[in-house]
Amino acid sequence: MFRYISRVIRYLSLKNKNENNGAVTVENNNEPICADLKRNLQMIKEVMRDSSDVTIHEFNFGHDRRFRGALVFFSSMADRQEIHENILQPMMFGSLMLKEDVDMDFTQVETIKRNLISVTDCQNISLVSEIMENLLLGATILLVHGSKEALAIKSEKRKTRNIEEPGTEAVVRGPREGFNEDVNANISLIRRKIKDPDLCVEKFVIGEKSQTDVYIVYLKRVANPKLIEEIRRRLNRIRVDAILDSGYIEQFIEDAPLSIFPTISNSEKPDKVVAKILEGRAAILVDGTPFALAVPMLFIESFQIGEDYYSRPFLASIMRIIRFLSYLISFLGPAIYVALTVFHQELIPTSLLISIAGGRQRVPFPAILEAFLMLFTFDILREAGVRLPKAVGQTIGIVGALVLGQASVEAGLISPFMVIVVSATAIASFAVPAQTDSSTILRYLFLMLAGIAGGFGIIIGLLVLLVHLASLRSFGTPYLWPIVPLNFYGLRDVFIRMPIWTLSRRPSAVIWSDEGSYSQGSGLMPAPPGKNEGNSERKERD
Amino acid sequence: MVKTGVKLIAKLVLCLVLLLILTGCSGGTEVNDLEIVILMGVEKDEATGDIQVTAQIVKKVALSQPSGDGGGESGKAYWNVSGTGKTVFDAVRMITHKTGNRLFVSHNQAVFFGKELAEEGLQEYLDFFLRAHEMRPTAMILITEVPIQDVMNAKPETENFPGINLTKLMKTYGFTSYYYKMNMKNFSSCLMCDSMSPVAPLISISTENGSRDINISGMAVFRKDKMVGSLSFEETRGLLWVLGEVKSGVIVIPSPEKKGLVSFEIIEAKSKVKPEIGNGKITFHIKIKVDVSLSEQMTDEILATEQKFKKMQNDIADAIRKEIMTTYEKSKKLNADIFGFGELLHKKQNGKWKIIKNNWEEIYQDLELDIDVEALIRKTDLLKKPVAAIERGNKK
Numbered sequence: 001m002f003r004y005i006s007r008v009i010r011y012l013s014l015k016n017k018n019e020n021n022g023a024v025t026v027e028n029n030n031e032p033i034c035a036d037l038k039r040n041l042q043m044i045k046e047v048m049r050d051s052s053d054v055t056i057h058e059f060n061f062g063h064d065r066r067f068r069g070a071l072v073f074f075s076s077m078a079d080r081q082e083i084h085e086n087i088l089q090p091m092m093f094g095s096l097m098l099k100e101d102v103d104m105d106f107t108q109v110e111t112i113k114r115n116l117i118s119v120t121d122c123q124n125i126s127l128v129s130e131i132m133e134n135l136l137l138g139a140t141i142l143l144v145h146g147s148k149e150a151l152a153i154k155s156e157k158r159k160t161r162n163i164e165e166p167g168t169e170a171v172v173r174g175p176r177e178g179f180n181e182d183v184n185a186n187i188s189l190i191r192r193k194i195k196d197p198d199l200c201v202e203k204f205v206i207g208e209k210s211q212t213d214v215y216i217v218y219l220k221r222v223a224n225p226k227l228i229e230e231i232r233r234r235l236n237r238i239r240v241d242a243i244l245d246s247g248y249i250e251q252f253i254e255d256a257p258l259s260i261f262p263t264i265s266n267s268e269k270p271d272k273v274v275a276k277i278l279e280g281r282a283a284i285l286v287d288g289t290p291f292a293l294a295v296p297m298l299f300i301e302s303f304q305i306g307e308d309y310y311s312r313p314f315l316a317s318i319m320r321i322i323r324f325l326s327y328l329i330s331f332l333g334p335a336i337y338v339a340l341t342v343f344h345q346e347l348i349p350t351s352l353l354i355s356i357a358g359g360r361q362r363v364p365f366p367a368i369l370e371a372f373l374m375l376f377t378f379d380i381l382r383e384a385g386v387r388l389p390k391a392v393g394q395t396i397g398i399v400g401a402l403v404l405g406q407a408s409v410e411a412g413l414i415s416p417f418m419v420i421v422v423s424a425t426a427i428a429s430f431a432v433p434a435q436t437d438s439s440t441i442l443r444y445l446f447l448m449l450a451g452i453a454g455g456f457g458i459i460i461g462l463l464v465l466l467v468h469l470a471s472l473r474s475f476g477t478p479y480l481w482p483i484v485p486l487n488f489y490g491l492r493d494v495f496i497r498m499p500i501w502t503l504s505r506r507p508s509a510v511i512w513s514d515e516g517s518y519s520q521g522s523g524l525m526p527a528p529p530g531k532n533e534g535n536s537e538r539k540e541r542d
Numbered sequence: 543m544v545k546t547g548v549k550l551i552a553k554l555v556l557c558l559v560l561l562l563i564l565t566g567c568s569g570g571t572e573v574n575d576l577e578i579v580i581l582m583g584v585e586k587d588e589a590t591g592d593i594q595v596t597a598q599i600v601k602k603v604a605l606s607q608p609s610g611d612g613g614g615e616s617g618k619a620y621w622n623v624s625g626t627g628k629t630v631f632d633a634v635r636m637i638t639h640k641t642g643n644r645l646f647v648s649h650n651q652a653v654f655f656g657k658e659l660a661e662e663g664l665q666e667y668l669d670f671f672l673r674a675h676e677m678r679p680t681a682m683i684l685i686t687e688v689p690i691q692d693v694m695n696a697k698p699e700t701e702n703f704p705g706i707n708l709t710k711l712m713k714t715y716g717f718t719s720y721y722y723k724m725n726m727k728n729f730s731s732c733l734m735c736d737s738m739s740p741v742a743p744l745i746s747i748s749t750e751n752g753s754r755d756i757n758i759s760g761m762a763v764f765r766k767d768k769m770v771g772s773l774s775f776e777e778t779r780g781l782l783w784v785l786g787e788v789k790s791g792v793i794v795i796p797s798p799e800k801k802g803l804v805s806f807e808i809i810e811a812k813s814k815v816k817p818e819i820g821n822g823k824i825t826f827h828i829k830i831k832v833d834v835s836l837s838e839q840m841t842d843e844i845l846a847t848e849q850k851f852k853k854m855q856n857d858i859a860d861a862i863r864k865e866i867m868t869t870y871e872k873s874k875k876l877n878a879d880i881f882g883f884g885e886l887l888h889k890k891q892n893g894k895w896k897i898i899k900n901n902w903e904e905i906y907q908d909l910e911l912d913i914d915v916e917a918l919i920r921k922t923d924l925l926k927k928p929v930a931a932i933e934r935g936n937k938k
Contacts (some may be wrong), residue, residue: 239724288780342570346676350580351706353649357573366572385558412606454570 006258008488022259024347029235031128037068037145041513044072044135054135056499061091063098067106068145072131077138079157087140087153095325107146117142136211158182163355165190166268166290168433172312173272183213183287189270190285191218194277198222204235204247210242212505219275227475230293231282241409244287247294256472260438263474265297270307280510296477296510300494301432303327308497317496323432324495330429331442333456334371335450337421341365345456355417362412368451374422375443377404382426481509501525574602576646580620580705583654583690584630584667595669596624597645598694598705622694622839630670640861643935647674651680651705652712654693654745655728660685660762660769662770665733668767671726679727682712685762685769686901687746696754704756716789719808720775721758721783733767737884739873740764741781744772763878773869780869783830783862784881786813793834793859798850802841806834806858809920815888819894824846825910826883828866832915834858838923842930851919855864859915866913874907883909 004338033040041056048054061067069091071083094116095106104111113122122142125131126149131141138156153193163185166178179186189199198220206214216231234253243249246266255263267273268290273283276294284293303323308316340348341356350358355484363370381400386391405423408414429439449457472479482490490507501524511517544619581598596808599935604619625636637645654669655664671677709850712723732740741761748757759775761781762911773781797804811832816867836854839845845854873880885901888895896903 004547011547239929291700341573345571345576345646346678350578350649350651352601352710353573353578354605354703357578357600357602358572359578359604360601363574451570461771 006100009258016460027190033126033128033131033143033144033148033150035148037070037143040128040150041070041072044131048135057088058515060090061095062106063096065205067095070526072135072143072145073144073155074135074138077157078140078155082119082155082157083140087142087155088116092502107144109142109144109147109149109151112142112144112413113151115200117153119153120156122450123150123152126150133211137514150230160185161523165220167307168182169267169269171269171305171307171310173360174306175269177270178268179270179273179285179290179292181288181290182387183215183285186270186285186292186516187215187217188289189504190274190277190283192273194219195271202228202232203331206235206238207243208239208241210244211242213287215285216282219279219280222280222506222511223279223282224510226278227511228282228294231284231473233471235284236531243286243288245289246284246291247289249286254473255386259468259472260441260470261299261469262437263295263479264302265294265412265470266291267433268292269306275306275309279506288293296474296511297479298474298477298481299472299479300483302432304395304493304497309500311500315498321495326428327435327439330425330432330439331446332434332458333421333428334375334418334443335446337418338367338371338447339450339454339458341540342451356415359415359417363415364412367418368447369448371451372444374414374418375425375447378426378475379440476512477509499525552768556840559706570852571644575782576730577641578641579645579647579650580601580649580703581652581708582647582671583652583656583686585597585690585692586655586659586662587626587846592623592626593630594630594635595630595637596622596690597634598622598703599641599645600703607634613878617867620698621705622691623847625832628844629712630667631674634670641843646676648676650677650681651709652684653753654684654686655768655864656690656743657685657687657744657762660742660764662768663787664764665767668730668733672730675808675853677726680725682708682725683729683742684745687744687759692754693745693756694746696756697751698756707757717791718775719779719791720776721761722782722787722806732882733764736888736899737879737892738882739766739876739878739880741773741778763873763876763880765876766879768916770878771872773872773880776865778871780865780867781880783811783866784813784828784869785814786811789908792837793861795854795861797843797845798840798853798857799838799843801840801843802839804841804845804852804854805838806919807837809833810834815881815886816884817883819887819891823908823910824887824905825912826886827912830862831913832858832917833864833920837841839928842928844927846922846926855917855919858917859918861916862915863913870909870911877903877906887915 015529026157031043032073036263037058041058044054044056051074053074054072055075055078056070056072058068069086073083074164076332090484093111098104104113104115109124113124123134125134125141130152131150134152138154138158140155141150142151142153144150160182161180163177163180165176177189191199191310196219200214200216200220202214202217204214205211214235216228216235218228231253235249238249240248241250250262250264250266251257253264265276267276268345273292273294277283281294281296284295305410307318341360345353355502356493360367365373375496377400381396385396385400388396404418409416413468425443429436429443446461449461451457453460469480470478472485478485481487482494487508489505490509493503501520504520504522505517506519508517548731564907577597578600579597580600583596585594585596586592587594600831601619601621623637623640625639627633627636634645655667659667672679696704697703700705701710707710715721715723717733721739721743724740729742730892730932732738732773741763744760745756746757746759748755753868760775761778762769762896763773779788779791786806791808793802793806793808795806796802807925814829816827816829818827836845843850870881879885879902883906884895885898887898
């Protein structure tokens with residue numbers, strides 16, 4: 001059934017594409033720059049007619065002021081101080097001091113670049129279209145009368161946030177820094193953690209209008225080359241106007257676009273992304289967003305958090321089991337409650353059944369409708385709470401908890417047990433933030449199944465879910481690895497986290513080769529001196 | 543092609559919506575529409591020969607009051623409601639004439655039978671309770687000496703429901719091992735085997751202290767399905783020693799110097815029964831190992847000496863042996879093989895059992911019991927010496 005739906009959708013999208021093909025017109029302004037400064041400026045003015053923040057500054061330079069030049073930049077993007085100090089001052093005053101016998105031909109931009117201005121990042125360009133491109137990237141264009149080339153000088157100044165603790169992934173123990181919107185800063189955060197020449201940063205520019213920088217970051221000789229090749233292929237086929245967030249990229253390159261389960265993970269935290277890179281994954285960083293993507297994603301990654309590895313293994317393992325349980329509760333809680341109270345009353349202990357019956361006596365609705373009402377109310381509260389300003393947010397909590405919770409029980413609209421079940425479910429769903437989408441949707445689906453067929457419905461739903469999860473792949477990696485297919489070594493870091501000195505191999509489903517499968521030596525268990533020495537040599541790294 | 547696709551999707555969505563609307567019409571029952579039965583009683587109307595079934599139902603309204611900790615002023619959170627019919631099932635269905643809802647019997651804790659009914663024979667009444675799929679075979683079977691309405695109306699002091707209270711009473715038989723729980727399944731399997739006689743607890747009402755409390759007064763002994771007599775508390779423990787069902791309890795013996803009484807708590811008891819068919823005589827070797835702790839002495843003797851321990855251990859063994867022999871004599875008098883000796887022969891020596899099967903009732907009268915009790919006093923709890931004034935004569 002789903003295959004049919006996906007086929008129909010694919011057909012529709014292909015049809016759409018064919019229709020669009022004729023309409024797309026690419027403006028090809030491949031005219032070369034001419035030697036006449038006036039004409040060039042005229043042309044720029046023509047194109048940028050409606051942009052009031054374009055600044056064109058004409059000036060004369062040379063010891064006898066016989067050369068004419070112009071600077072073109074967006075006043076909103078360029079760093080004026082840099083332009084003044086490093087371009088204008090050397091050109092206007094520096095050239096004044098040149099002795100008359102120094103006869104330099106300043107109609108050549110190359111000469112200016114080499115002798116006059118003091119900037120590092122500049123580029124010779126010869127096409128008008130290139131002028132526009134660089135201008136839009138924030139560069140300053142230096143045009144000189146008589147030259148068929150122009151200089152594009154990087155003088156862009158961006159206002160960015162400081163490196164702050166991310167709001168989505170707070171930790172108690174572990175690095176608190178988070179990515180921000182500046183991709184270069186983000187890459188520097190990664191480079192600071194992996195000081196290895198093998199760390200590759202490949203650049204892509206995606207988006208017809210936004211020209212967004214997208215970087216693939218991976219470790220050569222650890223990441224599978226086929227994986228990188230596949231990412232390049234998928235990135236190259238994206239044709240969109242703009243990339244405003246890494247979410248755009250995610251939706252264009254994911255393996256299972258029609259599944260409710262994400263097959264690409266995202267994170268705001270450099271340490272988490274670096275850990276993934278070190279495991280052989282590739283990170284995709286997008287300019288303008290703090291959320292980095294990482295592929296391939298395994299289902300169990302949703303349950304692993306950084307703190308699992310920073311704290312000692314015992315509590316970390318217990319917390320991981322709690323996370324697995326709370327994921328189950330988050331979508332099965334209301335369903336199991338409805339199935340038990342409507343279909344399988346004999347499974348409830350007698351005293352509990354008597355209490356439930358007493359609590360439900362005045363409730364006029366069937367249990368499934370009651371559950372839907374409560375879940376729906378909870379989702380409204382959550383949505384409202386997220387969007388509202390913080391000051392009003394508290395009010396929502398009070399209204400939600402007191403008015404809706406307590407009053408509806410007292411009014412006999414909802415039974416107290418349903419309130420308990422729904423609140424437990426709601427709390428449980430926040431314990432696994434990476435799977436909040438799927439658990440919210442599954443909660444309604446399973447509730448429906450439980451209302452229709454009770455326990456049988458839940459079991460059927462679980463089977464379908466399992467088959468679906470087992471069929472998913474993320475960039476060639478089975479989604480349920482290491483559970484399906486079973487990998488005993490991989491199980492060391494699933495339901496419990498074994499001590500860090502036992503986790504010496506990278507996940508084999510991500511690496512797919514013997515090369516680079518060890519991340520640390522074996523026999524690293526701390527021991528009193530003299531006991532384990534000699535064993536602790538690193539076993540073949542890389 | 544697109545059009546048919548859209549149509550199909552529309553159909554699928556419609557199906558899902560219909561499923562949602564149709565929920566609740568396919569097998570589920572809301573808790574509101576159930577009457578939870580926690581006790582049932584069967585009586586026979588002597589005049590008409592009709593069967594009257596009384597069910598104790600949870601009064602949900604009484605529980606749903608905001609203040610309601612189950613009862614409050616109205617007193618009772620349960621409702622005893624009866625129906626009369628030609629058969630048990632007929633009578634049960636007649637109850638719905640009064641309740642308006644379906645009876646939900648999965649949580650039925652126990653079934654009462656009147657003593658008179660038990661003496662006439664229970665066979666015809668048991669079938670329904672084991673055949674109905676909602677019924678639990680683990681529901682207890684209880685025989686009442688007083689009218690069923692009286693037992694069902696005796697509101698326990700610490701529980702809201704007599705049904706739940708009875709379950710607690712039955713679970714805790716091990717504190718004294720003076721009675722024994724019997725459920726539908728075990729009762730009927732005793733009934734269906736060749737020789738064994740079932741027993742079931744006897745319930746009465748005690749009216750001490752002004753309140754009417756449910757009380758266990760002994761065990762009813764059946765031959766086939768008819769009640770023929772009853773066992774006292776000690777006799778019941780005599781039975782449980784052999785069955786290996788003594789969990790705990792108190793053994794009271796006179797102190798070695800006969801000055802007062804000493805109580806022992808049973809910590810653990812194990813039994814092993816081995817049949818032996820000799821020349822014309824069938825012997826059962828009963829080996830009982832019991833660990834006790836000295837829990838109380840109502841005398842000022844110093845008991846913690848080796849000789850006294852040995853003496854007391856022998857006394858305990860004698861007391862246990864006496865309990866078992868009394869029970870055996872009683873069962874001989876009632877001609878009811880409550881120990882299941884016949885079943886044991888059936889299991890261990892099937893060939894010989896087939897020969898003696900038909901004469902078992904006579905053979906039972908003439909069995910030889912070789913009872914070997916090994917009692918061990920494990921500890922004296924917190925005290926070693928008696929709480930008594932020390933004789934200070936020497937100092938003065």
